[in-house]
Amino acid sequence: MELSIFKVPGHETGISAVEVSDLVFGYDFKEDLIHQVVTAYRAYGRSGSHAQKSRSEVSGGGIKPWKQKGTGRARAGTNRSPIWRKGGVTFAAKPSSYEQKVNKKMYKNAIKSILSELLRKGNLIVVEKFELDTHKTKNLISKLADMQMNDILFVSDQIDSNMYLASRNLHKVAVVDVAGVDPVALIKFSKVMITIDALKKLEEGLK
Numbered sequence: 001m002e003l004s005i006f007k008v009p010g011h012e013t014g015i016s017a018v019e020v021s022d023l024v025f026g027y028d029f030k031e032d033l034i035h036q037v038v039t040a041y042r043a044y045g046r047s048g049s050h051a052q053k054s055r056s057e058v059s060g061g062g063i064k065p066w067k068q069k070g071t072g073r074a075r076a077g078t079n080r081s082p083i084w085r086k087g088g089v090t091f092a093a094k095p096s097s098y099e100q101k102v103n104k105k106m107y108k109n110a111i112k113s114i115l116s117e118l119l120r121k122g123n124l125i126v127v128e129k130f131e132l133d134t135h136k137t138k139n140l141i142s143k144l145a146d147m148q149m150n151d152i153l154f155v156s157d158q159i160d161s162n163m164y165l166a167s168r169n170l171h172k173v174a175v176v177d178v179a180g181v182d183p184v185a186l187i188k189f190s191k192v193m194i195t196i197d198a199l200k201k202l203e204e205g206l207k
Contacts, residue, residue: 140163157178160175
């Protein structure tokens with residue numbers, strides 16, 4: 001399979017196409033697999049550190065606050081009751097892990113499925129390189145405007161410092177290297193622009 005090289009204004013080259021594997025970029029779209037992997041990836045990012053104290057863990061209690069009858073007050077057996085101020089929580093949250101099992105084959109297949117669908121829809125853009133002469137955000141915005149793009153993920157084999165600095169204040173633009181590619185990032189943006197070197201590295205890792 002051949003992918004056409006997008007001509008970035010100011011970075012025109014003689015390369016017009018690059019050969020890639022059909023096994024990676026011609027993979028079937030598997031929505032259920034992508035959903036499972038994305039859900040597991042997001043769940044893995046949850047800290048699960050929430051904690052509350054139950055009535056057995058809060059301080060106090062020990063004796064009945066007042067006698068059962070004759071005081072005119074509601075019956076109470078302990079001041080650690082959930083209805084009391086500073087009492088325990090009825091169904092107290094405890095630290096837990098949200099990790100879900102996803103093996104390497106499933107993860108790779110999900111990435112291949114997402115990349116292949118991006119390619120089929122014309123949202124995977126291959127370039128030889130994309131660099132900035134300065135770290136100014138307005139320069140990046142100007143370049144994106146020239147290409148009529150504003151919601152995009154840049155993938156490079158090595159992150160250019162100017163690109164990183166210029167994009168970090170734009171919530172619809174992100175710059176990552178090949179190791180930073182994940183299923184959530186790939187589906188978050190409308191388009192993915194990837195350099196030839198990064199494309200080859202990614203393809204090799206997914207075979």
